[in-house]
Amino acid sequence: MVKITSYLLIIILAVLLNGSCAFMGGQWWQTQGRVSTPPSDVGRSFQMAVTSSNTESRQTLDEKQIDFTRGYLNKHHTDFIIAVVETFSELGAIKSKKNAWSGGSYVIADAKLVDIDPEGTTLEIEASIKERKNSKVERVSVDLNASPVTKTRSPFASMEVISNSEENPIDDLVRRLNRFCWIVNKPAITGKLIQLGIKLGGDGVGEIKENLFLNQVPHNRYVRKYFYEMAANATLEAVALCSEGKISNRMKLISMFPEMNPAMDSYRIGTILEMARTIAIKLVEQNLRVRICVQGSMGVGIFTAVPKQLNGVSKLLQMMDWQAEAGEENEGMIGNYLNFGAVGKEHVVNAHTAEDGTKVEQDDVFLIIAPQSMVGVDSSIIPALTEMVDAAGDRPVILMNPDLVDKVSSQGQQNVRGRQQRIDFANSFKTIHQFQNIYVSGTSYFPILGSMTKISPLAPWVAHQRRDLANDGGEIYIPVLASEYRPDGEVILESFAR
Numbered sequence: 074m075v076k077i078t079s080y081l082l083i084i085i086l087a088v089l090l091n092g093s094c095a096f097m098g099g100q101w102w103q104t105q106g107r108v109s110t111p112p113s114d115v116g117r118s119f120q121m122a123v124t125s126s127n128t129e130s131r132q133t134l135d136e137k138q139i140d141f142t143r144g145y146l147n148k149h150h151t152d153f154i155i156a157v158v159e160t161f162s163e164l165g166a167i168k169s170k171k172n173a174w175s176g177g178s179y180v181i182a183d184a185k186l187v188d189i190d191p192e193g194t195t196l197e198i199e200a201s202i203k204e205r206k207n208s209k210v211e212r213v214s215v216d217l218n219a220s221p222v223t224k225t226r227s228p229f230a231s232m233e234v235i236s237n238s239e240e241n242p243i244d245d246l247v248r249r250l251n252r253f254c255w256i257v258n259k260p261a262i263t264g265k266l267i268q269l270g271i272k273l274g275g276d277g278v279g280e281i282k283e284n285l286f287l288n289q290v291p292h293n294r295y296v297r298k299y300f301y302e303m304a305a306n307a308t309l310e311a312v313a314l315c316s317e318g319k320i321s322n323r324m325k326l327i328s329m330f331p332e333m334n335p336a337m338d339s340y341r342i343g344t345i346l347e348m349a350r351t352i353a354i355k356l357v358e359q360n361l362r363v364r365i366c367v368q369g370s371m372g373v374g375i376f377t378a379v380p381k382q383l384n385g386v387s388k389l390l391q392m393m394d395w396q397a398e399a400g401e402e403n404e405g406m407i408g409n410y411l412n413f414g415a416v417g418k419e420h421v422v423n424a425h426t427a428e429d430g431t432k433v434e435q436d437d438v439f440l441i442i443a444p445q446s447m448v449g450v451d452s453s454i455i456p457a458l459t460e461m462v463d464a465a466g467d468r469p470v471i472l473m474n475p476d477l478v479d480k481v482s483s484q485g486q487q488n489v490r491g492r493q494q495r496i497d498f499a500n501s502f503k504t505i506h507q508f509q510n511i512y513v514s515g516t517s518y519f520p521i522l523g524s525m526t527k528i529s530p531l532a533p534w535v536a537h538q539r540r541d542l543a544n545d546g547g548e549i550y551i552p553v554l555a556s557e558y559r560p561d562g563e564v565i566l567e568s569f570a571r
Contacts, residue, residue, distance in 0.1 A: 133191035193246035264553035279535035281550035307506035
C-alpha cells in the first residue's frame with residue numbers, strides 16, 4: 074500500500090511540474106516547447122500547424138474531388154492539358170526531337186485527363202498524336218512535381234514545388250496545378266482553380282468574406298474584426314512555424330484596407346492600434362511574452378521628430394483599454410506578458426535577475442508598428458532596426474505595415490552609399506500575411522478594383538477582383554490569379570481585364 078501511494082505521489086508531482094512548464098512563457102522560446110492548446114477561435118491553419126507532428130498519414134483526395142477536377146479540366150481547359158503533355162511528359166521530348174528534323178509533322182492534337190491519383194501528385198493523360206498521315210493515342214503519367222522536359226522561354230520554368238504535408242489535399246493539388254499554369258504561360262487559369270478548390274472542400278485559401286463594402290468609410294466593426302482576426306491567426310501560425318524552424322524569424326505583416334492606409338484621408342490610427350492589440354492578446358493567450366514597439370524621435374537638433382503617421386501612437390498604445398485591470402479578463406497581463414518599447418537593441422529584454430532579486434523573463438515576440446524612415450539627417454530607421462533584430466537573435470521580429478524605403482535627404486544620407494545593404498535588409502523580412510486593396514491608377518483611391526492577398530505564411534498569393542452583385546445584392550471578391558510569388562501589377566490588371 075505504501076509503494077502504491079508513493080508511486081501515485083510521484084506521478085502527481087510529475088504532472089504538476091509538466092503543467093507548470095506550460096505557463097513559463099519566457100522559457101517557451103528557448104526550449105521550443107509545445108504551445109498550449111489554442112482557444113476555439115484560433116484558425117484552422119494554426120491548428121493544423123501545431124498538430125502536424127501528431128498526424129500519422131496524409132489525407133487523400135476523395136472520388137468526388139477527383140471526378141469534378143477531371144471533368145472541369147477536360148471541359149474547359151483542354152489547351153492546358155495539351156501544354157502539360159508537351160512540357161512535362163516524354164511525348165513532349167519526342168515531339169521536340171522529331172520536329173527538329175521534320176518541320177512540325179509531329180503534333181499532339183488533343184489530350185484528355187483520365188485520372189488523378191488520390192495523393193494528388195500524378196496525372197494520367199491520354200494524348201492523341203498525329204504524325205504525317207498516322208494517328209495514335211498514347212497514355213502518359215505526369216508527375217506534378219516535374220520540371221519541364223523541353224526548353225521553355227517561360228521565366229517561371231524553375232519555379233519550385235511548394236508542398237505542405239499538412240495542407241488540405243485539394244488545396245495542395247490546386248497549388249501544383251497552378252505551378253504548371255505559370256510554367257506553360259497560362260496564369261489566367263490559376264484563379265479559376267483557386268475557386269475550384271474552395272468549392273470542393275478546401276480550407277478557404279483565397280476566400281475573402283462577402284459584403285465587406287470597403288468603399289464605405291468608416292468601416293463597420295464586424296469588418297475591422299474580420300481583418301484583426303485574420304492577421305492575428307496568421308501571426309500565431311507564423312510564430313509556431315518559426316519555433317519549428319520552418320520559416321525565418323524576420324517577418325512582416327501588411328494590412329492595407331482603407332482605414333489602415335496612411336496615404337488616404339480615411340486613415341484611422343485607432344484601427345492599427347486595435348489590430349496590434351488583437352495580435353498581441355492572441356500571442357499572450359499562448360503564454361508568449363510580447364513587446365509592442367513604436368519608434369522614437371529621430372533626427373538632429375530642432376529637426377528631431379517622429380513620422381506623422383506615428384505621432385502620439387506610443388502614448389495612445391499604453392492608454393488603450395487592454396482589459397488588464399483587477400477583475401478584468403486580462404488581469405495582470407500588462408508588465409508581465411505584455412510590455413511596450415521603442416526600436417533599438419536597448420529595448421530587447423533577455424532573461425535576467427534584477428537588482429532587487431526579481432527574476433525577469435525574456436521577450437518572446439517583438440511586434441513593431443509601422444517602422445519607417447523620415448527625410449532628414451540621421452533619420453533612417455534601418456540602423457536602429459538592424460541592431461534590434463541582431464539583439465533579438467532567433468526570436469520572431471514582426472513588422473506591421475513597414476515602410477523601409479529610403480527617404481533621400483541632405484548630406485547624401487539615405488542616398489547611394491549603403492543603399493544595397495539597406496535594400497537587402499528590408500527584403501530579409503518575409504510576408505506572413507497581406508491584404509492590400511488595388512485601385513485605379515491615378516490620384517483617386519476609389520472605387521476599389523480588388524485586392525492582393527496572402528492569407529497565412531505558407532499560403533499562395535491570390536489576386537481578387539471586386540464585383541458588385543446584380544440588383545444591389547452586395548459585393549464579392551473573386552480569385553482571378555494565384556502564384557507562389559507576388560505577381561506584378563501589370564499581370565494583375567491583365568487578369569482583371571479578362
